[in-house]
Amino acid sequence: MEGTSGRGHGPRLPDGGGRLGRRALLVGGAAAAVGAGVLARDELRHLWWRAPGVERSRVEGAVDQPGAEWVAASEANWRRADRPGDYGVDRVVIHVVQGSYPVALKVFKDPAHGAAAHYVVRGDGHIAQTIRELDVAFHAGNRSFNERSIGIEHEGWIDRPQDFSDAMLRASARLTASICARYDFPPDREHIIGHVEVPGADHIDPGRSWPWEKYMRMVRQARTEVEGTKAAARRV
Ligand SMILES: [Zn+2]
Numbered sequence: 001m002e003g004t005s006g007r008g009h010g011p012r013l014p015d016g017g018g019r020l021g022r023r024a025l026l027v028g029g030a031a032a033a034v035g036a037g038v039l040a041r042d043e044l045r046h047l048w049w050r051a052p053g054v055e056r057s058r059v060e061g062a063v064d065q066p067g068a069e070w071v072a073a074s075e076a077n078w079r080r081a082d083r084p085g086d087y088g089v090d091r092v093v094i095h096v097v098q099g100s101y102p103v104a105l106k107v108f109k110d111p112a113h114g115a116a117a118h119y120v121v122r123g124d125g126h127i128a129q130t131i132r133e134l135d136v137a138f139h140a141g142n143r144s145f146n147e148r149s150i151g152i153e154h155e156g157w158i159d160r161p162q163d164f165s166d167a168m169l170r171a172s173a174r175l176t177a178s179i180c181a182r183y184d185f186p187p188d189r190e191h192i193i194g195h196v197e198v199p200g201a202d203h204i205d206p207g208r209s210w211p212w213e214k215y216m217r218m219v220r221q222a223r224t225e226v227e228g229t230k231a232a233a234r235r236v
Contacts, residue, residue: 064133064182065175068119073130073137076111081136081147089133089183091149092176092192093117093140094215096163096205101155105130115139117151123163125171133182141201150179158207169211173218177226180219187223189216 061070083089097104101122108116108130117139118131131137139151152172156163180187194210195203 058132063129065119065127065129065178068127068129068175071105071108071120071128071130073108073116074111074113077108077113077116077138078131079136079138081134083134083136083147084183087136087147089148089150089179090185090191091145092179093145093149093151093195093198094172094192094206094210095139095151095153095195095203096158096207096210097153097155098157098205099155101126101128104153104155117153119151119175120153121155121168121172121175123155123165123168125165125167127171127175133179140195140198141203142198145198152176154206158205158209161209161211164209164211169215170218170222173215174222174226176219177222180223181226181230187216187219192216192219 060072063070081087095117097120101120104120105128107113108120115138116130118129118133118137120128120130122128133150136146137151138146139153140146140149152175154164154168154172156168176192177187180191185191189212194212195201195205196207
């Protein structure tokens with residue numbers, strides 16, 4: 001998990017207004033050189049759904065990962081986006097809660113926490129989805145990594161390898177493999193990283209006890225199965 005780093009400072013405007021402001025400035029600066037019309041059209045195409053009353057439908061309770069349980073995080077702990085339309089997704093960031101599954105869900109619901117991941121995996125393999133994959137979760141402590149990644153929290157403590165049960169690892173690996181398939185990036189250690197490997201991160205999870213070799217084997221295996229399911233669906 002993380003603190004408020006990577007969120008930016010000052011009050012948040014609704015619907016990522018802070019980023020709109022920054023983008024508007026960027027466009028303003030470039031428009032003088034390139035021609036305002038083209039840029040304005042691009043910007044409009046990108047932002048049309050942010051206009052009042054126009055928005056992609058967000059069905060309460062709908063999950064990206066089949067079988068996951070929807071447990072909404074506080075809106076203060078993530079930012080509205082339209083991934084992969086606005087930001088490409090090419091990373092999964094692995095976290096360990098340093099606590100239990102209910103504790104993770106509780107702090108994700110707390111607007112004062114300032115951080116949350118998209119998913120929490122329980123010791124028995126049950127998965128909660130707390131933030132939609134199209135939105136940017138504040139989990140990596142690095143703005144650009146938040147924008148490009150999906151964060152998965154795991155119940156347990158980093159210095160207790162026994163917490164990383166086969167059931168939890170298998171469920172997490174299936175989730176990670178499905179994310180790789182959804183956004184079409186390879187299931188390797190360049191794209192599946194620990195929080196500790198995020199540039200500038202001041203967190204050390206998932207820690208030295210996280211069984212990377214075993215986990216990546218499970219992810220690659222699950223990726224093959226996901227591909228098989230997709231191919232079978234195409235044949236029907
Ligand atoms: Zn973390």
